[in-house]
Amino acid sequence: MSTAREDLTGRARLRDAAIECFAAHGFDESLRAIAARAGVSAGLVRHHFGAKEALRAECDATVLARYRALKNESLNTSPQQLFAQFPSSRDGGILLVYILRSVREGGDAGKDFIDHMVAEALEFSRDAVERGILVPSRNEEARVRFLIQQSIGAMVVSFAMHPELPLDDFGAVMDRYYAEAMLPTLELYTEGLFTSREYLDEYLSFMAGTKNPPAGRAGENMTR
Amino acid sequence: MSTAREDLTGRARLRDAAIECFAAHGFDESLRAIAARAGVSAGLVRHHFGAKEALRAECDATVLARYRALKNESLNTSPQQLFAQFPSSRDGGILLVYILRSVREGGDAGKDFIDHMVAEALEFSRDAVERGILVPSRNEEARVRFLIQQSIGAMVVSFAMHPELPLDDFGAVMDRYYAEAMLPTLELYTEGLFTSREYLDEYLSFMAGTKNPPAGRAGENMTR
DNA sequence: TCGATCGCTATACATGCGAGTAGCGTCCTA
DNA sequence: TAGGACGCTACTCGCATGTATAGCGATCGA
Incomplete structure (x- = not known):
């Protein structure tokens, strides 16, 4: 990642250029555009990867690997990124x-x-519930999946409102989003939204009346 | 909406078929597929709308109009749909x-x-804050925008995990999602997530130290 | 020094798309 | 009943894309 682009082999340059193009313009970006960004010819994609699908697969794997690496090396669990733990560096x-x-x-x-x-x-x-940092949930897995969907989803929607992201300075875009979302997130996570428990209690007693003992598990595996 | 499909003119049938195709398969659906679903030829799209873009625009306007109408006639503000107020009927x-x-x-x-x-x-x-139902926010507009982004975003992500939505029974898909998200939503809105106020207070005192008086307004107009 | 492999380019297909054109049948009207 | 507008279809064109093939030139080992 920190290697100068010129030092990389054509295959790696193509992969990195594809990651940038896909991120900035979407996965429908043409092979010719990717090749142009990498400074090589379009045919080279086929030479190295055979098909666009394979290039995409390698990009996916590379991004996941780098994400895990970046996450491990900076084990940041700052409060604002509890459920969308992302590094804010340029990379x-x-x-x-x-x-x-x-x-x-x-x-x-x-x-x-x-x-x-x-x-x-x-x-x-x-772990956080055990340490008394987080309020426990009646269905821990459902809550976590829901919170991830919400956190990622909020970013997806926010970014979807922009026609195209700038090719450079992805970090600045991230910082803008964080600044926008920080206060509402902390408010919601700290103070909640409802002033009374009645909605929750009503739902719980309703669910207790059904033959569905662990409340909230209906359709739990929907996203799998 | 309740009119039988056969009674509609070709233009209306095309529009409704396009709405269904777009919803089920995405906006890249070809004109030929839309025409086939409407039971007409592909050229008719051009005859009536001139270009695909115009058909799309009419679909957008129609959907928004129907959404507003459906919302007005059933002014439901049940707690679970506070920030994603949607009808769950088939239409x-x-x-x-x-x-x-x-x-x-x-x-x-x-x-x-x-x-x-x-x-x-x-x-x-x-209104709800004034009536004491919702906890007040330090930046009401930022919170609302954020909650909408979260609610809609969670659905977007959940549905994006499915390769293709069924052409029929959109309502059932919605019900599955609600069943999955109800408990975590009510828990989060009622009980919050953090056990202590320290994260929020820390952020507030930090923002008070900057020259940015209304905390959380940075990048507020990002999604416009 | 030979030659073979490798990285890469240039060019040529095949396909699917939106857009455009010509013409046919039908219904409404004068 | 004749005429014309309208709804609709079949066919064609240009364009962009992914894929495939042929070939060039350099590097490296025998």
């Missing part, structure tokens, strides 16, 4: 934008990203 | 799926839908 920015686009597009790559984050967040959440 | 289901796809795709149509919902929710929110 991290493009990774997140790529991931958001994958989720937005649907398909297996997006599913994998989401599942990966849910698994990570579930681990963190169980 | 309402396809409208919501269409809207979700518009948002997911980005562009002006999605923006309009979001802005419309934000405006509606802001009105409701101000």
